[in-house]
Amino acid sequence: MNTHQIYHNPACGTSRNTLALMRHCGVEPQVIDYLKTPPSRQELRQLLAAMGLGVRDILRERGTPYAELGLDQPHWSDEQLLDFIEAHPILMNRPIVVTPLGTRLCRPSERVLDLLPEPPKKAFVKSDGEAVLDDQGRRLR
DSSP states (O other), rough: OOOOEEEEOOOOOOHHHHEEEEEHHTOOOOEEEESSOOOOOOHHHHHHHHHHHHHHGGGGOTTTHHHHHTTSSHHHHHHHHHHHHHHOGBBBBBEEEEEETTEOOOSSOOOOGGGSOOOOOSSSSSSSSSEEEEEEBBOOO
């Protein structure tokens, strides 16, 4: 089993940049397109526990049925929110990265660097042109 995983949406720029940063650091993760292969309820619980987050912490609002479903209302229980994520995987924010160093929702994408080996001594620039690493592999922010 691959010890590095990314719950990925290829249509998401942050997710694509996170995957590119992983590969830049020499890590080829298991890429899980969570819209096609959603995590099970148990996997979601394990991911949340590993990140130290609650279900509401991983709900995505933009580009999802969040508002239409009224998920901003506080009366929804965690179990009900998990039901919504199971029915609409797009509600799960991404990317979530799992490595031997931890599990994290990597927004912004450079948060993944805390979970990876030392980057190579070369620059990395996101797809939008924002520099993340200098030519010595040092973080710029």
